[in-house]
Amino acid sequence: MAYGTRAGRIGRGARALTALAAACLLGLSGCGGEEASPTPDPGAAQSRPGEVQVEAVEFHHQLDGYRPRKKRYNFYFTYKVVHPWWDAVALGMEDAARQYEALGVTVDYEYLAPVEASAQDQIRRLEEAAGREFDVIGVDVADVDAVTPAINALIDQGLRVMTFSSSDASREDGCRRIAYVGNTHNYEDGAALTQALCEKLGGRGKVAILVGTQGAPCHEDRARGAQDVIARYPDMEVVEIAYDEDRADRAYELTQGFLARHDGLAGIVCCNMSNPVGAARAVAEAGREESVVIVGMDHDQEALGYLRDGVIYALGVQDCYSIGFNTIQVAVKIADGLLPGEEYPEMTEESTTIVYQDGAAAMLRALYGEID
């Protein structure tokens, strides 16, 4: 699939650069050089408008050649909330399951989430799944602090637990999950998008930050990355941070509030998929798309439309399809009793591509066909 886009890609290895970026940030603030042009985080923002053409999402996967030891697997996956982003992950899972079936290996799974994000609901689902003899339980962590003990409890019962898609609970967090497949660079994503916004604004102006679920690691990390980048610009200010609980309508309302409360609002950083949709709707409705620069995450069709129309400045598109595909591959290996090592890494990183207006139409076609 070839399409014209100016995009930057944040992917494998980016997390390794996170520490370096943080160090740079610390160094800058330590130097107090307000006038100095802040150096973009090399891991978080690797592209600029008009720079490169890449494939944001890889739809043509092949199984990696590993030969499963069983003929049938049964997995349980739970994620944060019912949302199209995870439907994209589900398509990758379906593809992998289909390819295993062609090899004579049956992969059954449950892939469930609450309608509203809730760490307690997730803990309840994990406890319930523990009694149902699944080969592997996968969780997209809704809240690291709340869910980690539940994961460890399952591990203590001898169950095999992995994390996947958007949010991990790592060993540093005290979690003893076996592996993680998904976005390992949420902080960098937030930082890179915000860097683009700052540059668009010339390093000055008021910025509001929309976040998804409170406590959700991915959202919080992106918000943190955004704040850290803005902090490097002395003429910039975070005027407000708000959580939409992964609902676009909520994001819309929150944005209306930002616009009402901050006449000089110059930008909005959106940290999840629903944020940019709601923000763009409100900004366009207010007729302030020329004065308010929006950057955000993910591949929502409406958001991509706003990107094409210039209402949104940039979107970080994650490769959800690969996340789903690789999650199933790693789950099969975990079910076969393999620990991270040669067959799979402890963390399987998936890429994020920053797409600008000139790449929006191609991205739309790639993800949703021709949209008029």
Add this chain to the structure above:
Amino acid sequence: MDASQQNGINEKQKKLTAAFALWGGVIITVILLLTTVWVLGGARTGTNQAVARVSEFYLEELAGRRARVVSEQLRSNVADMENAMSVLEASDLVSQDALRQFLGKMKRLYGVEKFALVDENGIVYAQHSTTSGLSRYPFLAGELTEPVLAMSNLYGANKQIIQAIPVEGVYFRGVKMTACFIQVNISRMLDELNLESGDNETYCNIYYRNGESLTNDSYGYLTAGKNILAALEGAVMESGSSYERLLSDFAAGNGGQISFRYQDVREDLCYRPVEGTDWMLTILIRDNVISEQIGSISTGMMRRSVIQIAVTALSMLGVFLGLIWQSRRSDKLLLDQEKADGARIRAAYAQIEREQSAMEMIHAAMGSGQWSMEFDGNANMVSCTWSDVFRNMLGYEGEEDFPNELESWSELLHEEDRERVLRAFWGAVKDYSGGTAYDVEYRLLTKHAGWRWFHSAGRLSRREDGSPISFEGLFLDVDDAKRMAAQLEEQKIDLQDALAAAQHANRAKTTFLNNMSHDIRTPMNAIIGFTSLAAAHIDNTEQVQDYLAKITTSSNHLLSLINDVLDMSRIESGKMKIEEKETSLPEIMHDLKTIVQSDIAARQLEFYIDTADVVNEHVLCDKLRLNQVLLNLLSNAMKFTMPGGIVSVRVLQKGAAAEGWASYEFQVKDTGIGMSQEFLAHVFDPFERERSSTVSGIQGTGLGMAITKNIVDMMDGTISVVSEEGKGTAFTVSLRLRTCSGPVRQEEIPQLKGLRALVADDDFNTCSSVTKMLATVGMRPDWTTSGKEAVLRTKLAWEQGDEYAAFIIDWLMPDMNGIEVVRRVRTIIGEEKPIIILTAYDWSDIEEEARDAGVTAFCSKPIFLSELRELLESPFAPQAEEAEEKEAASFQGKKILLVEDNELNQEIAVEILQGAGFVVEVADDGGTAVERMRAAEPGQYDLILMDIQMPIMDGYQATRLIRALDDPKAAGIPIIAMTANAFDEDRRAALEAGMDGHIAKPIDVPKLLELLENILYSRQG
């Protein structure tokens, strides 16, 4: 006008004709070219228009049909889901696995991407997954009350049709199921409707009425998934088409067709609404596809037409030139032909006349009469003509005698031939196909010569419809030839029979000679060989004795072979006769036993011989032949049974026979090597042997069984055999013989009535038959096959005070021999009661021991009722006279006149006789013998041994002359024939000539001495 002028005119005329043909051909060619171009041009235009119209109709039809297919598919999908829900059972909902199995089955059954159920919480249950579906499937947002058709544009530009139906009354784990849906890949569905072939593509797609594409597939030059209405906004419409009409048709859901130019390509778009949806099915075809095809076809046609015309013109030119040349040549040939035909016709007429004349002469010479008939169109005879020759052949003079009518001839036909001949005649006439020929032979009654054979044949001429016109034929007298042929046939059959008989006889002779050559040479070889060896080792007495023993064996075998051959020869020539005389069956059986006894012992065989139910012991039969039969069978049984085996003989009297007759069965069984089933079929054929003597080590002539069978046949009996290889053989001879005395006395013996008797014999048959006999005489018999048991029974009977009054005990019993049994029984019963030892063996060796043990008497098996009765009635005393050894007869001083012409035989006979004590004189001819007797002193000779075949006077003549001597003593001298003429008739002839006995050569010394003793001493006695 002279000839040259005429030739000039002709030449000019010919040139004009050629020029006319040439120019005519050119003009026709040009016309053809012009008209072809004109026709093809018009055809191309017309074809283009027609194709355009047809394309239009075709596209409309194509689009309409596909729209209906899609519509039907959508309806069918809903029906499929409803069907699936109707077959969903409680068992499919008991577990997640069961539900997944059901959903998988439905998915495979209906061939969809996904077949799923949705519960009230928006959870989607599919074959391999259970997922949250609210965000993925927008149709789940509201309550589903009727079937829904939706499209899902999945991440990855993967558009899918979703069809869902509401579900009621289905619960899974207590949660209500609200919907069932299927997911169909619309691109895959449309792939089946597309027509693509290289660059000539026809595209099919489906759009919403707002122009939005249901697929993300490419559509001609349109961008994949692009809104068609938006795309065609900039297209250049052809006349008769407008963009506005397209918009209005789409908005209203009307079908239509437009032509336009898009990216400089002329295209036709046909669209039809899909019933039951807000979809429009469209078919796009590029116009150049059709026009290029038609242009290519038209150009090709034009090119081919021009080539065709050129070829036609050249061909016409060739034909014209050929015709002119042929015409000139034909004129000349025609004239020549006419001349030749005239000559041929004249010659043919002359030939016909000659042939007719010749035929008339031939008929007259051959005596073949012609006849002819004529028929109308319905095959009715209208005239019949018999020639005079024909009439004369039958003895008639003219038409008055033999009118020209069919009946004149048909009434003279022989009754046996009439129907056949008339059927052949009318069959030929009425077979319109002409395939039936008339060619028959028959007998006719002639006027003076009676019935004679004639041969008649004829041919028909026919009309076009096959009906006969005339029938012409000939009639030949073949009587002489016919009779000659019949005679020849009879002679031929006779000759064939004679030839067959001669060939058979020749074959038989050859076979016989071959067999005999082999069978005689074998022992002869031994005799000659061992004789040579004996001569070579004459000083070694022991070795010579061994050789002589072998020579004797071979000689005996050779003799038996010759006897058998002679018997067989006499049987086949019908010379062997059955002479019935009063015969004692016990005697036959005892003789038989006596004869074989030594062989039985030598071969270490077990031997059983017994009787059953024999009440007529004296019969009229040929004892000699019956003996021969039984001996043959018994000899074979012994020959083919290995040491330790069993040979048994049994005689049974069978049920009721006619008065004065009795039926017997003689069974000879063995446990020998048996015979194969293949050989059994030929066992009674001459010269048949199961194995060669070299293989089995058993010698035989192969004639014994054939002779046996023939003798039995001559005795009006039957012989049968049952055999199994390795198990043994059983021969059964059934004979019906006339009785010559009444049955053996059956009444009880008063002094034995009610007394007990014990029979002990390991042979059950003997026990059975003796027990019956004992019961017949009034005793109460018990029997046992065990010697030990016999002792026990004796003891028990003694203890019970019901002792046995008589004992009949077998000598050889496996568990305890008879002598020991007697010894023990005697210790119980004392010395008073009679104990008889019954045995098939020679008891002389053990007689003394047996009598010491307490045996009262010996009885030889088989025992007959008369013998048992005699035994039980007589006092049980040793038969001293029987025990006495007969003194050997002395021939010392007895004088024999040996009449023998052969010097060698003289020498042998003299040696034998002198060895026995005789004084021998030799006469070498019958005449000499007569003279000797005539001149002899009284008592000079005690006996004459007379050869039969002698050169001057044979033995018969000599005997008759001796018997006719005046001296009564000389005339009454015993004369014994000693001859190689060994047959019964020879024996009879000897007796008839006045001789007293007959002994066959080669001389069996014991037999000779026995005969001499009988004759010399019986006369003395």
